[in-house]
Amino acid sequence: MGTILVVDDEQGMREFLTALLEHQGHQIIAASDGEQALELVTHQPPDLVISDVRMPKVDGIGLLTGIREKYPHLPVIMITAYASMDSTIQAMRLGADDYITKPFRIDEIRLVVEKALARARARQHGQVSQPPVMEEAQLTGIIGRSPKMVELYKLITRIAELDSTILITGESGTGKELVARTIHCASPRADRPFLAINCGAIPEQLLESELFGHVKGSFTGAVSHKAGLFEVANRGTVLLDEIAEMSPGLQVKLLRFLQERTFRRVGGTEDLEVDVRLIAATNKDLVKAMADGAFREDLFYRVNVIPIHLPPLRERTEDIPLLANRLLAQCTLRQQRGTASISQEAMEILVRYRWPGNVRELENVIERAVAFETSDQLTSASLPLEIREVPDRRGRASIPFPEEGIDLDVTVSDIEKGLMRQALERSGWVQKRAADLLKISFRSFRHKAKKYGITKAERDA
Incomplete structure (x- = not known):
């Protein structure tokens, strides 16, 4: 417990935070x-400062700057609106320890405050320890403070120091590789290598060589000895993504x-021993794959020592504003665009959408919207039509009808393309399965995909 300075020009917010934190x-x-x-702060430095960004006289950024000049180690948490990521980025660059976005959840405030005070106590007592898992998660790209994500962070904390094999399951686009990287970090x-390989993207003979290495002359093209991933990642971590495709x-x-923890290079006779932690990942149902004879039961029990299931984005919608703003900041920096925030209407649309492609689909939508946006704020008009569709009370799609009218053929084509992409995302980009979801023939689906230029390159992008 500590002394916390709450700074906000809204009396209701000050009273709410005071009551919550005093409790x-x-x-x-x-x-x-x-x-x-x-x-x-000058009269009596607290243990923690929680400040809003927008205030009269001296705003939150000015307060943070003044605190850092005199008290460089005093933890400061900034409160920002969910559509103002620009101020959040500025605050983090100036040394803010963390931030809370409005509207926020009570458990989110508690978590951020607890983490900031724990770090301050560790610095005060000169303790040196591994960085908190949530910080590692942010460094590797995992974003979220929903209850399901908090549970995920706790699980990572418990298993990170172990050497047990891990199986990460979840739909395509949920961030399985990011979780594996976070566990490693x-x-x-x-401080040792983290190496990942997609088992479904490489032919069998080449995949064996990539994993175990090969000796010179073992097959056509093997002109020299080559170390495999397991050998290169000695004392590190190897992620076998889409292991069900092996x-x-x-x-x-x-x-x-x-x-045995030993292997032989392709064409070799010498047993090599390495110390590697294995993490496997898949978007398939391995239990069903075992029943179908496509996946070995004994291998399943070897990789499923510690299971981790990642929730789809539709089951943690409270994380969407945080994710969208972070992705917007990354995208505007990458594209060198001036889009600094997301309008409230656009954010409501993003939260309402089901996201069959999960975080990867959200990232693609944000990147496309930034490319089309001409103002300094991402508006709903820049979002794809299939995202903007709102179900009416009868469950049918309601499309905004402008006064000047619409091009029916173009509008129908846009909707059809959007539904095809959603079906592909949900089926792991297997066209036959996507066609079944849309209740059309595979031949018809293939013809439409060619017509609209929908290719697997979109999935890999």
């Missing part, structure tokens, strides 16, 4: 603007490696 056992000091807060293996023959060799 947690903290002592609260309140200020209505940055100027008053600087005086209080939070583990004692963090051929039966290679499954046997992987099983032997997991049992």
Whole structure:
């Protein structure tokens, strides 16, 4: 517990935060603007400062700058509107420890405050430890403070220091590789290699060589000895993404490696021993794959030592504003555009959408919207038509009808393309399955995909 200075020009917000944090056992000091807060900090430095960004006289950025000049280690948490990521980025660059976006959840405030105070205590006592998992998650790209994501962070904390094999499951686009990387970064293996390979993207013989290496002359094109991923990642971590796509023959060799922790290069006779932590990931149902004879039961139990299931984005909609703003900041920086925020209407549309392609689809939508946006704020007009569709009370799509009218053929084509992409995302980009979801023939689907220029390159982009 500690002394917390709450700074906000809205009396209702000050009273809400005061009541919430006092209930947690903290002592609260309140200020209505940055100027008053600087005086209080100078007179008696608190353990933590929570400040709104927009305030009269001295705003939150000015307060943060003044605090950092005199008290460089005093933790500061900024409160920002969910559509103002530009101020959030500025605050983080100036040394803010964390931020809370409006509207926020009570458990989010508690979590951020607890983390900031814990870090401050560790610095005060000169403790050196591994960075908190949530910080590692942010560094590797995982974003979210919903209850399901908080549970995920807790699980990563418990398993990061272990050497047990992990199986990560979840729909396409949920961030399985990011979770694997976070586990590696939070583990004692963090200073060693993290190597990932997609088992479904490489032919069987080449995949075996990539994993285990090969000796010179073992097959056509093997002009020299080559070390495989397991050898290169010694004392590190290897992620086998889409492990369900691995051929039966290679499954046997992987099983032997997991049992013995030794392997032979392709064409070699020498057993090599390495210390590698294995993480497997898949968007398939491995239990069904075992029943169908496509995945070995003994291998399943070898990789499913610690299971982690990632929730789809539609089950953690409270994370969408945070995700959208972070992706917007990254996209505008990458495209060198001036789009600094997301309008409230556009954000409501993003939160309402079901996101069959999960975070990857959200990222693609944000990038496309930024490319089409001409103002400094991302508006609903820049979002794809299939995202803007709103179900009416009868469950049918209601499309805005402008006064000047619409081009019916173009509008219908846009809707059809959007539904085809959603079906592909949901089916893992297998056209036959996507066609079944849309209740059309595979031949018809293939013809339409060619017509609209829908290719697997979109999935890999």
